[in-house]
Amino acid sequence: MRIEYVLPLKWRDSGGDAELTAYLESLPEWADLTVVDGSPDPVFAQHHLLWRQRGQHLRPDGPSTSNGKVQGVLTGLRHSRHELVIIADDDVRYTPESLASVAGLLVQADLVRPQNFFDPLPWHARWDTARSLLNRAFASDYPGTMAVRRSVLLQTQGYRGDVLFENLELIRTVQAAGGRQIRADGVYVRRLPPTLRHFVGPRVRQAYDSQTQPARLAVELLLLPLMVVLVRRPAACAALAAAAVVMAEAGRRRAGGEQVFSMWAAWWAPLWLLERAVTSWIALAWRCAGGMPYGGRRLRTAASSPAALRRQYGHLNRGELYDEQGSDRDRGLPRRAAAGARRL
Structure with a gap:
C-alpha cells in the first residue's frame, strides 16, 4: 500500500x-x-x-x-x-x-x-x-x-x-x-x-469558527454573562472552574489520552474558558462588521x-x-x- x-x-x-x-x-x-x-x-x-x-x-x-x-x-x-x-x-x-x-x-x-x-x-x-x-x-x-x-x-x-x-x-x-x-x-x-x-494571533479567529456550530456558539456566548453574574460568588466561580477541569480530565482519559497528554493539562481548562468567553463576543463583533480578517481579506463564513x-x-x-x-x-x-x- x-x-x-x-x-x-x-x-x-x-x-x-x-x-x-x-x-x-x-x-x-x-x-x-x-x-x-x-x-x-x-x-x-x-x-x-x-x-x-x-x-x-x-x-x-x-x-x-x-x-x-x-x-x-x-x-x-x-x-x-x-x-x-x-x-x-x-x-x-x-x-x-x-x-x-x-x-x-x-x-x-x-x-x-x-x-x-x-x-x-x-x-x-x-x-x-x-x-x-x-x-x-x-x-x-x-x-x-x-x-x-x-x-x-x-x-x-x-x-x-x-x-x-x-x-x-x-x-x-x-x-x-x-x-x-x-x-x-x-x-x-x-x-x-x-x-x-x-499562539496569540489566532485566538479570536478560532472563536469565530464556532459560528458554524450553533449549539457550541450559544454556550460560548453565555459564558461571559454567566461569569459576570458569578463574579461576586467565589464558591460558584470555584465550582464552575472545577467543572471545567473535570470535563477536560474526562477528555484526557478518553481512548488512552493520558499516554500523551500531561496530567496537568486539564487544569488549564478554566483559563481557556475565560479566553473563549471574551473572544466569542469579539468574533461576533467581527462578523457583524463583515467578516474575520484573514490573509489580507475578510472571510464572513466559518x-x-x-x-x-x-x-x-x-x-x-x-x-x-x-x-x-x-x-x-x-x-x-x-x-x-x-x-x-x-x-x-
Whole structure:
C-alpha cells in the first residue's frame, strides 16, 4: 500500500528548513511526498534544492482561494499519485507507526481524523491543549492533519475555499457526499507547539469558527454573562472552574489520552474558558462588521452548513467511487471522478 503525503505550506523565511527536512526524510518509503509551497521565490528556491529529491515540490496552481491553504490542498490532490492521501500542516510530525495507523483506517473509510498532541509543552501549548481536551470530552478535536480518499474530493470537485474553518468544511463536504468518517481519537500524532506570537494571533479567529456550530456558539456566548453574574460568588466561580477541569480530565482519559497528554493539562481548562468567553463576543463583533480578517481579506463564513452541502452533494453515488477503471493514476476512480480531477 502506498499513500500520498500532501504538505501545503507558505513560509516567509527558511529558518525551520533543517528540522522539517529531517522530518520529511524520515517518512517511510511507501509515503510519496508532495509539497505545495506558496513561499516567496527565494524561500521556494531553497526548499526546491532541499526537497526535490524526496518528492514533488510544486507551486500552488489552479483557481486561487481566499483561504490559501485550500488552494494548496487542492493542488496537492490534483498532483497526487495515489488514492489514499494524508494532508498535514507543516508542524505535524508523524511517526511511521502513526502514519501506518491512519492509512490503515483510511482503507475502511473516506476520511480519518486522528488526534494531535503538542510536544514539547511550553505554557501556551498547555493552555491550547485544554481546548483539545474539552473537545474530546464532548466529541472529537479538530487536528492539523487528516486522511482522505482522493476520489471523494475529485467527485465533489474539491471543497469551498472562501471559508475560515477549512478543516470542518472538508469534513462536511466528504460527509455530504455520503463519505464515511472515522474519528480516530486514539491515534495520536505529534504536533510542534507554535511560537508565543503564533499562539496569540489566532485566538479570536478560532472563536469565530464556532459560528458554524450553533449549539457550541450559544454556550460560548453565555459564558461571559454567566461569569459576570458569578463574579461576586467565589464558591460558584470555584465550582464552575472545577467543572471545567473535570470535563477536560474526562477528555484526557478518553481512548488512552493520558499516554500523551500531561496530567496537568486539564487544569488549564478554566483559563481557556475565560479566553473563549471574551473572544466569542469579539468574533461576533467581527462578523457583524463583515467578516474575520484573514490573509489580507475578510472571510464572513466559518464553514458551510451541513444542510447546504447535502443539497449540493447529496445526489452523489458513493458506490461509484471504487469502480476500477481509468489509468494507473486514476485507478479506483469512476469516470466522473477522474473528469473532476481536471476541474479541481
